[in-house]
Each structure stands twice: as C-alpha cells, then as structure tokens.
Amino acid sequence: MTQEITFTRLPTIDPGLIIAHMSDPRVAKHMPLLTGDWSEATVAEFIDKKEECWRRDGLGHWAILANGDYIGWGGLQKEGEEWDLGLVLQPGFFGLGPRITRKAIDFAIADIRIPFVTFLLPPSRKNRRALDRLGAKYIGEILYDGELFLKYRLETE
Structure with missing residues (x-):
C-alpha cells in the first residue's frame, strides 16, 4: 500500500511524539x-x-505525515542566503526519505525564491547515492556549529 505523504506545521503535532522520535x-x-x-x-x-x-x-520545516500519522520533520529552512533541505525521519520510515525529499524539492522548484537547495550530511551517513540520483553536487566539508558536515547543492531552476 502506498503511503500518502503530507506536510503540516509542527505545532499541530503531539509533543510526546516528537520527544519519542528525537530520543x-x-x-x-x-x-x-x-x-x-x-x-x-x-x-x-x-x-x-x-x-x-x-x-x-x-x-520552514514541516511535520511530515504518512497516511495522517507523524513520521518526522524536515523541509526547507533558510540558512544565511541559502535554502537548506533537512529531513529527520523516525527509523521505521527511513525508506520514505527519497520520496519525501523529492516532494520537498518539487516545492522548491515551484518557489522562485529558491534557485538551489543545499544538503548538510554528517559523515556518518555513508550512503549518499540518493543525492547523486537527484543530481546534487558535492561542494565539500564544512563546519556547522562546530561539527563537520558534507555539503551538497542541487540547482532548482
């Protein structure tokens, strides 16, 4: 069965669900x-x-729902002059990441304010093939809040 993916605002989510997710x-x-x-x-x-x-x-970031149930948060958030696309899913829904990312990218493509999106991945994320399939280009390593991340960029225009 295909999961219907929708985005909503975070204040609509039971705080207990977010606590369990982030813990x-x-x-x-x-x-x-x-x-x-x-x-x-x-x-x-x-x-x-x-x-x-x-x-x-x-x-900003949305709460992400699958068939109406909270499964994580993420979306497009402005970092300086760039729009970063982040995604934090519950482990049972990691497999929906590419589909959710595509939906967020489609949103960015439709928004004239967003000529490209960036992705910051921790080095612990070994599988980055999904970004390659999207056409994202590796920019390099950056420090963000004192932590090392791998930065990618995807043109949306």
Whole structure:
C-alpha cells in the first residue's frame, strides 16, 4: 500500500511524539548537533525556533505525515542566503526519505525564491547515492556549529 505523504506545521503535532522520535538513539546516530534529553520544554523551544523561520522567511520545516500519522520533520529552512533541505525521519520510515525529499524539492522548484537547495550530511551517513540520483553536487566539508558536515547543492531552476 502506498503511503500518502503530507506536510503540516509542527505545532499541530503531539509533543510526546516528537520527544519519542528525537530520543531514539537510531536518530541521534546521524545528528551530531543533537545533544541532551528531549522534554516538553525542549520540544516547545524547538517548535518556537522552527516557527520563527516561518515568520521571518515565509517557509520552514514541516511535520511530515504518512497516511495522517507523524513520521518526522524536515523541509526547507533558510540558512544565511541559502535554502537548506533537512529531513529527520523516525527509523521505521527511513525508506520514505527519497520520496519525501523529492516532494520537498518539487516545492522548491515551484518557489522562485529558491534557485538551489543545499544538503548538510554528517559523515556518518555513508550512503549518499540518493543525492547523486537527484543530481546534487558535492561542494565539500564544512563546519556547522562546530561539527563537520558534507555539503551538497542541487540547482532548482
């Protein structure tokens, strides 16, 4: 059965679902910036930061739903002058990553403000074939908040 993928705003999601998601060690394995335990206060601060992006830029991270159920968060967020595409899924839904990424890229293609998107991957992510198939080009290693990431860029125009 095909899962219907939809995007909604993060404040509509039960904080307990986000706590469980972000507390999973399989998620933390590929998130070097993820530190500390998640609580209702952590989730509230996280959502406030994501909603600030929406107020400032008119776009930000979404909650991602499969058949109406929360499976993760991600989307397009402005980092400086660039639009970064991030995706953090629950482990049982990692396989939907390419499909969700394609949906977010289609959104970026339709938005004239976004001539390209960037992707920051931790070096722990060994399988990067999906980015190659999309046509993303490797830019190089960068430090972000003191952590090493591999940066890719995909033209959307």
